[in-house]
Amino acid sequence: ELKVEQNPLFLSMQEGKNYTIYCNYSTTSDRLYWYRQDPGKSLESLFVLLSNGAVKQEGRLMASLDTKARLSTLHITAAVHDLSATYFCAVSEYGNKLVFGAGTILRVKS
Amino acid sequence: NAGVTQTPKFQVLKTGQSMTLQCAQDMNHEYMSWYRQDPGMGLRLIHYSVGAGITDQGEVPNGYNVSRSTTEDFPLRLLSAAPSQTSVYFCASSLRLGQGANGYTFGSGTRLTVV
Numbered sequence: 001e002l003k004v005e006q007n008p009l010f011l012s013m014q015e016g017k018n019y020t021i022y023c024n025y026s027t028t029s030d031r032l033y034w035y036r037q038d039p040g041k042s043l044e045s046l047f048v049l050l051s052n053g054a055v056k057q058e059g060r061l062m063a064s065l066d067t068k069a070r071l072s073t074l075h076i077t078a079a080v081h082d083l084s085a086t087y088f089c090a091v092s093e094y095g096n097k098l099v100f101g102a103g104t105i106l107r108v109k110s
Numbered sequence: 111n112a113g114v115t116q117t118p119k120f121q122v123l124k125t126g127q128s129m130t131l132q133c134a135q136d137m138n139h140e141y142m143s144w145y146r147q148d149p150g151m152g153l154r155l156i157h158y159s160v161g162a163g164i165t166d167q168g169e170v171p172n173g174y175n176v177s178r179s180t181t182e183d184f185p186l187r188l189l190s191a192a193p194s195q196t197s198v199y200f201c202a203s204s205l206r207l208g209q210g211a212n213g214y215t216f217g218s219g220t221r222l223t224v225v
Contacts, residue, residue: 033213043216097168100152
């Protein structure tokens with residue numbers, strides 16, 4: 001059974017600092033997703049990572065995938081208040097159903 | 111292009127009542143699914159469908175029914191509501207099991223309270 005673990009579950013950051021959210025998963029997968037959710041809102045797709053070594057960047061966020069280690073990271077560079085949200089990773093098991101991590105609540109303080 | 115439309119946005123039910131949460135997509139997506147979101151638990155899959163006439167159970171199917179008579183619609187039925195079903199429900203769709211540049215498209219959610 002596929003399990004997805006995120007850490008930390010809560011992250012309080014100062015503006016301008018860097019930090020990384022980790023996503024570990026338990027079985028082989030063909031793709032990994034990162035989503036952002038603002039309070040009371042739906043999920044917004046950030047990144048889709050398809051292969052080992054994949055790296056994608058959008059603004060201050062960069063996601064990478066190491067399929068051998070079954071690990072993905074979401075790196076935040078020079079955090080700003082607008083990045084405050086909950087971030088989820090989700091893993092699909094060779095095209096099958098999507099399994100989510102518990103989410104990381106990110107708060108950026110000025 | 112409306113994407114994934116969920117109705118209603120909010121609902122309060124009494125224990126034992128039944129209701130249907132509606133989900134419709136206009137992107138000709140084959141794959142549709144229902145998730146529930148509870149604090150600290152991420153999203154958990156309730157039921158999913160890989161095409162019209164085909165449905166299957168996810169991680170937490172008990173107390174819920176689904177059907178897929180058309181490509182566009184995937185309603186979720188609560189048979190006899192219980193307080194444990196208080197949650198936020200999301201419908202999601204994709205071209206084919208996560209294919210496509212952005213993978214899955216999520217609806218805006220239905221916030222359900224069972225009293």
